[in-house]
Amino acid sequence: MTSFRKRLASALIVLAALAGADFGIHRVRHQFDLTAEHSQTLTDQTVEIVQRIHQPVKVSVFFARGDPDRVSAASLLLRYRRLNRRIDFRLIDPAQAPAEAERLGIDPVFGGLAVMQDDHLERASTPTEQDMTAALARLLRGKPSSVCLTSGHGEASAESTLGDGFTSTASLLAQNGYRLQTIDLLTSSEVPSSCEAIIVANPTAPLGTAESGIGRYLAAAGRALILADPASTVNLNDLLRPYGLGIERGIVLENDPDLHFPDDPARPVIVSYRSSLPFARRLPPAFFPGAEAITMPNVHVSGLSVAGLAQTSPRSYLEREPLQPSFDSKVDIPGPITLAAGADLSGNFEGKVRRTRVMVFGDVDFASNAFLNEAGNSTLLIRALDWAIIEEELVTVSANLPAVRPLELTEGRISYARFLLAGVVPGLFLLGGAGVWAARRSR
Amino acid sequence: MTLAIARKDLAVLWASPIPWVAGAFFHFVLGLLYASELVARRQALIQPLFPLAGFLLLIIVPILTMRSFAEEARSGTLDLLQAVPVDTRSLIVGKWVATWITALVALAPSGAAVIVLVLFGNPDPGPIVSGYLGLALMAAALAAIGVFASSVTSSQPVAAVIAFFISLILWFAHVGSQTIVTGSFLAHFSISERLRSFAAGIIDTADVGFLLILSIAALVAAATAVDARRLR
Numbered sequence: 001m002t003s004f005r006k007r008l009a010s011a012l013i014v015l016a017a018l019a020g021a022d023f024g025i026h027r028v029r030h031q032f033d034l035t036a037e038h039s040q041t042l043t044d045q046t047v048e049i050v051q052r053i054h055q056p057v058k059v060s061v062f063f064a065r066g067d068p069d070r071v072s073a074a075s076l077l078l079r080y081r082r083l084n085r086r087i088d089f090r091l092i093d094p095a096q097a098p099a100e101a102e103r104l105g106i107d108p109v110f111g112g113l114a115v116m117q118d119d120h121l122e123r124a125s126t127p128t129e130q131d132m133t134a135a136l137a138r139l140l141r142g143k144p145s146s147v148c149l150t151s152g153h154g155e156a157s158a159e160s161t162l163g164d165g166f167t168s169t170a171s172l173l174a175q176n177g178y179r180l181q182t183i184d185l186l187t188s189s190e191v192p193s194s195c196e197a198i199i200v201a202n203p204t205a206p207l208g209t210a211e212s213g214i215g216r217y218l219a220a221a222g223r224a225l226i227l228a229d230p231a232s233t234v235n236l237n238d239l240l241r242p243y244g245l246g247i248e249r250g251i252v253l254e255n256d257p258d259l260h261f262p263d264d265p266a267r268p269v270i271v272s273y274r275s276s277l278p279f280a281r282r283l284p285p286a287f288f289p290g291a292e293a294i295t296m297p298n299v300h301v302s303g304l305s306v307a308g309l310a311q312t313s314p315r316s317y318l319e320r321e322p323l324q325p326s327f328d329s330k331v332d333i334p335g336p337i338t339l340a341a342g343a344d345l346s347g348n349f350e351g352k353v354r355r356t357r358v359m360v361f362g363d364v365d366f367a368s369n370a371f372l373n374e375a376g377n378s379t380l381l382i383r384a385l386d387w388a389i390i391e392e393e394l395v396t397v398s399a400n401l402p403a404v405r406p407l408e409l410t411e412g413r414i415s416y417a418r419f420l421l422a423g424v425v426p427g428l429f430l431l432g433g434a435g436v437w438a439a440r441r442s443r
Numbered sequence: 444m445t446l447a448i449a450r451k452d453l454a455v456l457w458a459s460p461i462p463w464v465a466g467a468f469f470h471f472v473l474g475l476l477y478a479s480e481l482v483a484r485r486q487a488l489i490q491p492l493f494p495l496a497g498f499l500l501l502i503i504v505p506i507l508t509m510r511s512f513a514e515e516a517r518s519g520t521l522d523l524l525q526a527v528p529v530d531t532r533s534l535i536v537g538k539w540v541a542t543w544i545t546a547l548v549a550l551a552p553s554g555a556a557v558i559v560l561v562l563f564g565n566p567d568p569g570p571i572v573s574g575y576l577g578l579a580l581m582a583a584a585l586a587a588i589g590v591f592a593s594s595v596t597s598s599q600p601v602a603a604v605i606a607f608f609i610s611l612i613l614w615f616a617h618v619g620s621q622t623i624v625t626g627s628f629l630a631h632f633s634i635s636e637r638l639r640s641f642a643a644g645i646i647d648t649a650d651v652g653f654l655l656i657l658s659i660a661a662l663v664a665a666a667t668a669v670d671a672r673r674l675r
Contacts, residue, residue: 004671011667018656018663025652034569035644075643405487407564414482417559422474425552426467433463440458 037403042079046133050083052140055117059089061127062101063111073113073127080132105175115139122177125379130279134386138177145389147178148195150214152186153234154204156227156364163370166201169381172372176382178389189213197223197389202364204232211239218243221354223388225381227364230292230322241299243343243358244306248293251322252337252362255315266290266322269375270310270339277307277342279383284376286310291363293318294338303347309340309359309384339363342387357388444529448537449544456507456545465503466549473499477556487564492556493574493642497635500546500582501614505606507545508589509599511538512669516597531666531673539583539590539662546582570644577641580654581634585610587661594668610634613657 033041042050059077063070070091077089094101094108101107104114105123113124115135122138124131138145149158149166158166158180170180180199183192189209191198198217207214218224219242228236230251237246254260254268261267269287273280288310296306316335317327327334345356361367361384366377409417456462473495480491560566585606592606593599617633630636634657637650 007667007670011663014663015660018660022653022656025656026649029647029649029652031648032646033644034573034646036567036569040643040645075639403567405565405567407481407485407487407560409482409485409563413563414478417481417563418474418478420474420555420559421478422471425474425555426469426471428552429463429467429470429549433460433467436458436463437460 040079042083042129043133046080046129047083049133049137049140050080050087053084053086053117053136055086057087057136057139058116059087059132060100060104060106060114060116061089061091061111062094062104062106062108062113063091063127064095065093067111076127076129076132123175125382130383135177141177144174144177144179145196146194147173147180147385147389148183148191148198149180150185150191150198150200150203150210151182152184153207153210154202154232156201156368158182161369163368164365165369166367168369168372169367172378172382173385176385178385185210185213191217191222195222197225197385199225199227200236201227201367202229202232203234203236206234207236207239214239215242218356218358221356223357224359225385225388226358226360227367228292228360228362229364230290230362240358240360241297242301243345243356244296244299244301244304245341245343245358245360246295246297247360247362248295248318248333250292250318250320250332252288252291252293252312252316252339253319253325254312254335255317256313259313259316261287261289265316265325268312268316268339270312273310275307275309277309277387279387280309283383284379286366286376286380287371287374288339288361288363289365289371291339291361293333294341294360294362296338296341301345304343304345306341306343308338309342311336311338340384342384359384359388444533445537445540448529448534449540452511452538452541453544456510456541459510461506461510462545462549465506466552469496469499469503469549470552473553481559487560487566489557489560489566489571489574490642490644492553493578493638494635496550496553496578497581497638498614500550500578500585501607501610503549504542504546504582504585505589505592505603505610507549508542508586508593508606509603511542511590511593511602512665513593513597513599513602516672517599531669535590535594535662535666535669539587539658539665542589543583543586546586547579550578550582567644570642573644573646574642576646577638577650577654580641580651580658581638584634584654584657584661587658587665588613591661591665591668594665594672 061070061073061077063073074091080087081089092100094106094111098108104121106112106114113127113132113135115122115124117139120139120142122135124135149155151157156164156166158170161167173180183195185191190213198214200214214224226236226240228247230249240246251266252268253265255265259269259271261269267287267289268291269285271285273283294308296308312335314335316337318333318337319325320331340359340361342357342359347354365371367381372378372381473492476495477492484491557566557571588609589606592609593602596602596605613632613634615633615635617630617636634654637653640647640650
């Protein structure tokens with residue numbers, strides 16, 4: 001063997017050893033998340049859920065090629081895949097595969113994620129850890145959750161296609177792994193045990209015996225979404241009081257012109273959610289067409305935690321006499337006004353944790369046919385329902401989101417940044433080069 | 444011996460107009476593009492700087508490395524160098540260290556972007572540290588690829604073009620694989636995907652290992668090419 005062949009052979013052996021080392025390093029990789037909020041690390045709850053996946057899961061991510069969410073979706077799913085190799089994903093441009101988007105029930109315009117295991121399909125609307133993990137959790141449940149819409153007391157109807165009906169809500173729930181069924185609490189006041197959650201959507205007639213039936217259901221680790229409305233005079237406070245919640249009659253008027261619909265202060269828009277509820281972060285803006293106030297009276301019950309979800313601005317108030325709208329400090333309540341709040345009552349019964357969750361909104365219209373598909377109303381409803389219903393280990397999933405770090409830029413500062421970055425720094429290089437050139441010429 | 448070679452190459456390189464002009468070009472384009480990103484996002488984010496700087500490194504590092512061996516081979520000084528008892532490893536590593544340091548020095552003034560962020564906002568220091576570590580490791584790999592390209596030809600432009608194309612292929616290795624199935628073989632070699640991870644604020648031992656191994660592999664290939672020339 002010539003000397004060169006020996007060198008070549010040893011080089012090939014070294015390269016093979018390097019390839020082996022690379023393989024080994026990837027097998028025992030470790031990540032250090034240097035971000036301040038650990039925003040690049042999946043939460044412990046997600047890790048727990050992902051590790052429970054034992055069958056292959058395919059995630060189809062539908063985003064247009066230029067959509068900035070496509071990159072973040074790929075990064076996020078890569079983290080899921082690194083946790084569990086049974087999760088595989090593909091990125092699809094819906095414009096190039098409209099039939100596939102339709103088959104999986106993904107809106108080709110807005111995109112989304114379809115999560116499949118065998119024939120079971122779940123969808124997630126946004127490429128966030130919260131939505132993705134919720135979809136996986138629903139997938140692991142193996143069957144759609146049963147949500148019951150109460151009826152018999154003038155509530156919104158899942159069969160009504162009118163503006164105040166709930167047919168759109170039923171479709172939305174079906175797309176998100178929930179099966180909506182109507183239960184009549186007029187003929188039987190007991191909530192069937194098959195209901196994993198109930199929705200009480202603006203009863204306009206007194207609940208009567210149904211109120212105690214709902215109360216018993218909630219006391220036995222029930223889950224409920226209560227949607228009140230200024231249009232109804234039914235008092236739901238007795239039902240809500242054990243959970244540290246209440247409703248204050250009136251109509252909320254928002255006086256900040258940036259936070260209500262044009263010329264309609266009775267339609268407040270919630271842009272940011274200052275809430276400790278885990279699903280509140282990154283919720284899109286939603287609006288409430290005519291809402292009353294939610295209160296959170298102090299109730300000392302062991303294991304109870306109550307948190308507001310959506311608040312209006314300090315310039316808003318609760319108007320007690322909507323026919324003569326002007327703030328009267330004697331009767332009206334100054335803002336900020338809470339429009340939605342959630343309560344979690346956990347207790348240990350015979351060695352098992354039992355949890356009641358109640359989410360109450362001061363408005364029903366945002367979830368009705370007329371307004372559900374406006375702004376982020378549908379996302380708000382689904383997230384609230386997810387929080388109320390999905391298993392305990394998931395409900396605390398709150399993605400470690402990066403903090404918003406605004407850059408205070410004025411025209412002058414932009415010019416300064418451009419001048420420094422694209423002028424001074426390259427200029428110094430040119431000056432240095434000119435100096436070297438001059439020094440060489442002078443020798 | 445390695446340090447002596449690195450010192451001599453550094454002196455030769457910085458006495459030429461190449462790093463000055465390449466540095467000016469690098470920062471002019473980077474400054475314009477990054478300032479546009481800041482205006483569009485209005486967030487104190489360093490993250491957009493790294494892919495821009497990474498792509499520009501693909502262009503300037505081959506220019507910095509093209510003369511490592513090609514110029515010495517063309518002028519005949521390589522034969523002289525190989526006549527003295529200098530082992531190939533020291534020769535390769537010395538030239539690589541010189542170009543890597545040059546690339547780092549050319550890269551360093553991009554820290555002005557951090558000054559802008561600190562003056563007008565409150566940036567997260569984590570991604571700044573990890574992103575610059577990623578750029579430094581990527582510059583090391585690109586410099587090694589450049590040294591390899593320079594070792595296989597005696598023409599500087601050809602060496603630069605070879606290095607640029609190898610780097611470009613590695614940069615875009617993930618494209619295509621992402622639209623089919625993840626975790627494909629090609630995506631593994633994507634240096635832009637590795638840089639993205641660093642830019643996001645993550646130091647992944649697999650990414651660090653990959654870039655170091657890529658550098659070593661390119662240097663081993665360069666040593667083999669130089670040996671082939673010596674033994675010819």
